Amino acid sequence: MSPRPILMLTALLVPALMLAACRREAAQPPSTSHANATFTATPEEARAIARDAYVFGVPMVDQYRQIHAYNIDRRDPLYRAPFNTLINFDRVFTPDDTAVVTPNADTPYSLANLDLRREPMVLSIPKIDPKRYFVFQLIDLYTFNFDYIGSRATGSNGGNYLIAGPDWDGPMPPGIDKVIRAETHLVTLAGRTQLFGPDDMENVKQVQAGYRLQPLSAFAGTPTPPPARKVDWIPSLPPDQSRTSPEFFNQLAFLLQFAPVHPSEKHLRDRFARIGVVPGGKLDVAALSPAQRQALVDGMADGQKEIESRRAAVTGRADQLFGTREELNNDYIARAAAAQIGLGGNSRVEAIYRTYEMDDHDELLDGSQRAYRFRFEKDRLPPVNAFWSLTAYTMPQQHLVPNPINRYTINSAMLPQLKTDADGGITIHIQKDSPGPGREANWLPAPDGRFMLVARYYWPKDALLEYEWSSPKVERVRGKE
Structure with missing residues (x-):
């Protein structure tokens, strides 16, 4: 079973994250006006090339899905406005x-x-x-x-x-x-x-x-330039097909025309061309031999295994997976893992996120039988230049938790209203029912069932960036063992 998303999100985005729930059923196969691409690799070579092309292309194809929904397909329920509109x-x-x-x-x-x-x-x-x-x-x-x-x-x-x-x-x-x-x-x-x-x-x-x-x-106040070349924007692939369908490679080829070759990647682009992935091109998947098609499918599966292996190695913090090209140093598996963990996640200098699905007993968080606390020791509040927050989400839906006090997060802006402990620390009480009048100011309501927590730290200071300060554990304070 693949690991749960660590969700940098933020959402951009809302868009990328909403897609799985809101997309219409299957898009039509992509089509462009460009000449057909050629497939010159042997099936054995094609599998290895397809693996690398898949890992390289996952972030681009996933990013295009939200772009297509928000700015291209006017029939999509997520459509908002044309390009270049805030x-x-x-x-x-x-x-x-x-x-x-x-x-x-x-x-x-x-x-x-x-x-x-x-x-x-x-x-x-x-x-x-x-x-x-x-x-x-x-x-x-x-x-x-x-x-x-x-x-x-x-x-x-x-x-x-x-x-x-x-x-x-x-x-x-x-x-x-x-x-x-x-x-x-x-x-x-x-x-x-x-x-x-x-x-x-x-x-x-x-x-x-x-x-x-x-x-x-x-x-x-200068003359408007001539319009750019008209683009026949292809439909985006639904999330399930983008992990299994050879049409993924036509999506990638379409997108490469908007991404000039970086000098460090020329050899990759040359390799991709051997399975028909060329900027703006289209591979006739139906015309491939069964062995060629299977090589593409197997290569995608191989690439997804590499991505999931990297995701499994991330324990709660995935901040090293997001950043500039220089910071990631062309680590394509990291880039793909980041896209699948939380498309649009911030670079660690801007925000660090810590997610919790387990308590300090290594058991899944469950509000139906247990109560928890999240405690900052005295003078050990999160070292941030901006602010911090802690938010609860239902599982597996990852929605905000309905609750009688309409409180979905506790953050640093609420510090004047939070009660301090006898020793000067601050305890956040996380449970389904009210912890009592004396503690309700620090109550983060949990659902009647499984849930997860996300701690967000915006504009972190060096102590957080250098791992000198660690996000607290989620401590179980009562409940069945």
Whole structure:
């Protein structure tokens, strides 16, 4: 059995995570206007190449699924707007959002998928109260977190940030504070704005209203460039098919046309071409011999085993799996594992997540029979520059927990209301029923059954980054053995 997701999420995203629950049934097989690709490898060679191409392509194919849903397929229930449109999710998710998995109740999201082929886009940020954490994460089509805009990376004084694709070579225009260059033509911009509490939502909406995304020509008042080449956007593969169907390789080939070859990967692209994976090409899978088709399927299975092996080696923290190309050093298995653990996860310098499915007795968390505590010792609160939170989710659905006090998370913004222990520590009580009037301020309601916890630490300090401070254990305080 494969390990449970560690869920960096954050969600971008909401989009990527909602897809499994909301997708319509099967998409039609991909089709493009490009010439057919050729298959020159022997079946033995093809299996090894398919394994490597699958591991390489998993993040791209999964990323395209959310892009296609949100910005391309107007019939999809998740469709929001065309490319290059900033969408603000200006509310907190609740247990009624049953299609949303592991929602973050601390930072309402902003999202845009960018097509940078025509011209760069400019993201304008207003001046924001330094006490309110915000971040825009820039994710390329490979799913590298190639840059950041926000409290940590650029400060709270606002500015104008030009986001350019790989073909743009213009000078820095007047009024631009920073030029950010992407390796790929398609980029995801994932924003989060801190919410201090339910009564703070109107303030968050005002901040979000100040975010502005526009083409460079509109920002600079210059002529609009000619349109980019029209693309016949292919349907995305449903999650189950993207793990088993040879059409996966046509998805990858389609996406490679938006990702110019990095010098370190030319040899890989040359190998992929031997099984018909070429930028913009299409392999006629039906025309392959049974041995060739089986080689592709077997290669995908081999690649998935490698990914699951890496996932199994991660124990609660997967922060080393997310980052820039340089930080990951072309570790394709890590990149694929990260995509399957939690597409859109933050780099560790921005946020670290710790998930819990087991208590300190190595038993699954279960609110039907047990009560737990999560305790910060005196003067040992999480070492963060922004804030921390602890959120409970039902299992296996990974939804927020319905409860009588409508409390879905406990975070550092609530510290003035939390009760301290006699020794000065802080104990969070995690259980189905109220722990009593004297402890209810520190009560994080659990469901009547299995659940998981996610601790989020935003803008971690060195003590957390260097493992000098560890997230507490979930301690069982009562229940059947």
